[in-house]
Amino acid sequence: MGSHETRQSGDWLVLGGDVGGTTTRILVAGCEGTPVRRGIAGGGNPVSHPDTAAAALGQAVRDALTGVDPARVRAAVVGLAGGSALQQPVVRVAFDRVWSDLGLSCSPTYAPDLEVAFAAGTTEADGTVLIAGTGAVAGAVQG
Template sequence: MEAQVSRRPADWLVLGGDMGGTSTRILVAGPDGTPVGRGRAGGGNPVSHPATAAAALGQALGAALADLDPARVRAAVVGVAGGSALSRPEVRTAFDRVWSEAGLTCAPTYASDLEIAFAAGTSEPDGTVLIAGTGTVAGALRGRRLVHTVDGHGWLLGDDGSGFWLGREAARATLRSIDAAEPPGPLVTSVLRELGALDEPVAERPDLNGQRVRVIDTLNDRPPVRLAELAPLVTAAYMVRDPSAERIVEEAARLLFETVCRARPPAERTPIVLAGSVASENSPVGVALRALVAERFAGSTRSARDGVGGAAWFALAAADARAATEEARSRLTII
């Protein structure tokens, strides 16, 4: 990764960014890795929604730099999901415009979201990383550079076990329950309520066809990616041992494990970094996934709680390689 560096006085800063489908985050830090500014905005994928992604970047930059002089930023690295879209001139122009409007004078380096997530989880140069949030993508790294990518195909063609996948499975389980005229369990009840298809108070004999139509119409009226908003309902229902939710969680963990397997040689002993809300230690999918990974692979399993810290660490290394210590990385990645 060759980040471009702007030479500034000793009170220089670095900037890291993480652009994903759920949120866009910016972190500004000093030479020792101490955060001095943070910004957060909505998600945006430059492949499918370049204008939205550029606008979100601009909002997050504005918030992070609100009390700082942007000219002090010596180096910047931004991790992007769907970063290949930045090769399109019209997309890159939109990103360059918001960058300039933020007052930044150093040129940004755009990196893979997998690279910055891996750096957020470990300082080791080689290993495997999985991000499971709204979407799913995994990769193998050598020398902190991505050498192989698995999945990341988007909601239509892949993203197995992702937040989108969980939400879609919750919707499908709901429709199957309605078709079978089954008494709704916790998952189905919560999905019906979320979609405005649950009769309140609950009727003794609900209008099943009406519920079916409302579920289908409501979901079809929304952008498909919003199915991911139903994912937390799966987690909540799992916690009360809803059978449908348990099956969905088990299958999601299996699919994510298979994704890791496609990215990692069986005998490798390097670290495995898991990132994203679905793969987190607090997610039932993440817990089940960790058990599968530990049973199959050698090498430690680590969590990346904040990918933006990995991006800032890369920027720190570009600004001054001597400053990119493990201590600085720890400061940058602690939420």
């Protein structure tokens, strides 16, 4: 067993991200939700600027991991404006490289920013959400 495999679940961390057109925000938290560290960088929409987006994600995650053993991060969800661009192999490779270069062993789940915004605002299974930032989108979420 590796050293990180013997840790108690209380030692585990989760990483959440909000990657938008203007700002990239990352939060590392304990499994119970207590914030540990935050990172922030410039915008990261991979549709318009894939390399810049990957670099912004890398900078924000790097800042959030300062003083944190990356092996403790067991799960990650990143809300991403323009996430459809990750279907392009060259874009996906750039994002995957950022993750591996930082020593993270868990694979991130990339979710549409609409879904992450909805989940952050309510515990309800169904509803509507409006995002009015650098870009704008509205949608309905059903369980």
